[in-house]
Amino acid sequence: MEDSVLISRFKAGDAEAFAMLYDRYKAVMASYVYVFTGSREEADNIVQEVFLAVIRRADSLTPEGNFRAYLLTRSRGLALNLRRVKVPESGDCPEVAADAPGPAEIAESMESAERLADALAALPREQREVVALRAHAGMTVTEIAEMLGEPVGTIKSRYRYALEKLRTFLGEEEQ
């Protein structure tokens, strides 16, 4: 069901509709904030804070708006507000990945996850952010540019540099 439909239903008093929206975006937001701030705990807090604010102001929610961009931008604002941004530590990789692979691949994937976390941590915040939005929210470069209020070219080059660096980093590791 479309976000707009769910929002309308929630405004009509349907709590289930909101639960569906919440399930749709909570992990995306948490992961985005995590890549941004390097703190799981803050990611969790921020998701909660953003959703509570949205609920509080449900009266002014409009179904026409881009709800995903709204949630991500608010998360971003709060993350930036923390001002104690740290990058993900290599030892701080997740216990279980969201779309967990089969048992045979787990050992290998844990190792590469650790390497990737290292590689991501080495990227500047702006580049890390674009990769996170691509990976977790599945947003296109144009959508990211629109959300961040930056020229498409800027986002494209951030993304290109980020991929290049990730590849180099992983490539070197593999050799």
Next chain:
Amino acid sequence: MNEDKLLKAVKGATSVEVSSRTDDAVLKAARGKAAEMRAARAVRHRRPIIKIAAVAAILLLTCGATLIVAATGWVPPLTHFFGFSPVSVGPGEPVAVPLEKRQHGWESATTSGGEIGGDVPANDEPYPMMFFRSYNENPSIDTEDQHVSTFAADVDTGSYTIIRKYLNDGHLPPEKAVRTEEFLNYFDYGYKPPERGGPAIYIEGAPSKFGPNENYYLLKIGVKAKEISPEKRKDANLVILVDVSASMGKGDRIGMVRKSLRMLLDSLRPEDKVAIIAFGEGSDTVLKPTPVKEKDAIIHAVESLAPQNGVDTTNLEAGLGLAYQLADKMFDEEKINRVILCADGVANTGATGPMSLHAKVLQDTRKGIYLSAIGFGIGNYNDYLMEQLADNADGNYAYIDTIEEAKRIFVDNLVGMLQVDMRDVRSQVDFNPAVVKSYRLIGYENRALGGENGGGDGGEIGAGQSMTALYEIRFRKGADADLVGTLSITETNAETSREIEGMTPTIDSFIWRKDFGDSFEKASPGFRLAAGVAEFAEILKKSYWAQKSKFSDVLPVIKDVLKERPDDAAVTELLSLIAKANKIQQEKQNSTEPQE
């Protein structure tokens, strides 16, 4: 690895699940809100006027408290503004002047002759050339006409220190020099800093000591930004812009500037950088950007600052232009970037007013360079220009009358002065018309925001700084709802300097009937102090709302506060200033009354 595979790997490596604690909190709040909205819809369809629609439990983790929201049919809108036109006023009551008119009417502040600072008493020599601007007082507004009040945050204290100078010199100040909010913000109300994230908000209400009758209450709103220790603040790139025109030689203003700058220098850290520009007839770089660890070079430059005797032209436009050029060159987004203007504000060549200076110099400067306007001197001093420059340039304004004030600004409160924590801050109170009949914002007259979305430039709050606002409100008789109103503090992120429309992080607080005590005397010392300070300002200002009040009414209130806070030097001083004002006024009355 191809792009898709790489992204998938990134996703796998950085996926975060939210905790069940968060799930519970959000879903519970959603259920509560859904029920509330269902009920509101049902009632809306039934009757046009609604008393109480629904009850919702909202868990506000930021506030750390569970609040029960009794929602009335009144829905706090987010986009209203402080309206002026539909206000009904009683006979003789002040009517608010729309903001545009206030701004374009500024010439009145700079006319010559009796207009300027001519209201000082005749029993001593009046200062000949003081420039102030009057903003009148806010009206009392009926919530049925307008229930939303929006104003830009302000933490400046300049007006209070100017008035202190007047009183200590034995004069009552001109009314125009009094900005009540700058009195309020001078004092410490004991707000604890927030534990994390955004500002801490404090709300307290009680019957008004100075209101016309027992139906009047005061509502005090305190906002405190998070504190940053001097070691943890960002490094600073400072351009110090010093007025060295002949007027700065009067009463050794420049000597006070030099002393103040040496204090500043002692509080800075070795990694900070300082550049100094002097301006008078033209402008000149006295010191290129120099790290503070090279202290001798900087002290040498500070000591070389001397008034250009015989040069009576002051080109502030040239000075500001050069200072911002240099600040732009030094700009580093990881650091504090600030221009500190030390001047008496008397500009007479080039652009000389805040509007023209803004148009010619400030509006095209890079975002993220802040201004501190520090005023020096009495006799000829342009408060209007200095204050408005700061307001227009994301800045702060202070007036240094004594070396102790220099210490307060440059040593004790340096971090707050240098490092902005909350940018473009607006405060919006939405009163519940079912409970509040009318309200009056005390002070902040030149900070009212207009436009569709309460638009206009907000104010800046530095690290650890706090802002206090008072409303005088009248409750509706027999009102039984508990929700008095809501408070929204909106800000632009100071790190990114980017405002995202409708999406800026917003801190909300509810204002409840139970936040109001039942007697003024039982209110907290901070509350009573604020009430006394505001009344003192209003009497000095000859406010319509304080016509019947006397300085002697305020004295006992402050005396009581002092009993509970005997170590508060600022309150001790306040008491002596009120006593002085009282004495000067009495002497004035005695000397003008016919001798029997």
